[in-house]
Amino acid sequence: MATTPTRLSKPARREQLLDTAVAIVRAQGADGLTLVTLAEQAGVSRPIAYDHFGTRPGLLLALHRRLDERHRAAITRALRDAAPGAGEVARVISAAYFACATDMPELNAVSAALKGNPEMEAIQHGLTDSYAELMATALLPYSGLAPRALRLRCVGVLGAAEAIAAELNRGRATDREAVTALTDLIVGGLDAGAERDEGPASSSGGGGE
Numbered sequence: 001m002a003t004t005p006t007r008l009s010k011p012a013r014r015e016q017l018l019d020t021a022v023a024i025v026r027a028q029g030a031d032g033l034t035l036v037t038l039a040e041q042a043g044v045s046r047p048i049a050y051d052h053f054g055t056r057p058g059l060l061l062a063l064h065r066r067l068d069e070r071h072r073a074a075i076t077r078a079l080r081d082a083a084p085g086a087g088e089v090a091r092v093i094s095a096a097y098f099a100c101a102t103d104m105p106e107l108n109a110v111s112a113a114l115k116g117n118p119e120m121e122a123i124q125h126g127l128t129d130s131y132a133e134l135m136a137t138a139l140l141p142y143s144g145l146a147p148r149a150l151r152l153r154c155v156g157v158l159g160a161a162e163a164i165a166a167e168l169n170r171g172r173a174t175d176r177e178a179v180t181a182l183t184d185l186i187v188g189g190l191d192a193g194a195e196r197d198e199g200p201a202s203s204s205g206g207g208g209e
C-alpha cells in the first residue's frame with residue numbers, strides 16, 4: 001500500500017533534506033551529492049530540492065554551514081564543562097576538535113568539493129575568525145598575552161589542527177597522538193609568549209650591573 005508523504009513546514013523540510021545530504025556524502029562522498037540524488041533519496045520532487053538550495057554549490061554551502069555549526073556547538077559545550085587551567089582547556093579544545101573531525105568526515109569532503117568557490121572562500125575566513133575568537137576567549141584567563149596576540153596564535157594553531165586532522169583521517173596518527181600534539185602546541189604557544197615577554201626585562205636588568 002502506498003503511503004502519503006508527510007507534509008512538513010519549510011524549515012522542517014530543509015532540515016530533513018540536509019540530514020539526507022549528510023547521509024549521501026557519508027555513503028558516496030561529496031561527488032555523489034546533487035540536487036537530483038538528494039530529491040530521490042529524500043523522497044521529494046526535484047522542484048522541492050531546487051526551491052530550497054537553487055544550485056548544487058548552494059546545497060554544498062548550506063550543508064557546510066550546518067556541519068560547521070554542529071562542530072562549533074560541540075566545542076562550546078565541551079569548554080563549558082572544562083575544568084580550570086590552561087592545560088585542561090587546551091586538552092578539551094583539542095579533544096573536541098578531533099572528535100568532530102572523525103565523527104563528521106563529511107565536513108572535509110564538502111570543503112574539498114567547494115574549493116575555488118568565491119563564496120566559500122569568504123565563509124572560510126569567517127569560520128577561522130569565529131574559531132579563533134572562541135579559542136582565544138577560553139584561553140585568555142590563562143595567558144599574559146594581549147588579546148590580539150593571543151588571537152593570532154589561535155589562528156596559527158587552527159592551521160596546525162587542520163593538518164593534524166588530515167593525518168588522523170589518513171590513519172597516520174591515533175586520536176591520542178593528535179590530541180596530545182595539538183594540546184602541546186596550544187600550551188606551548190602560551191608559554192613561549194610569556195617567556196618572550198619576560199626575557200627582555202631580565203636581560204636589561206643584568207646589563208645594568
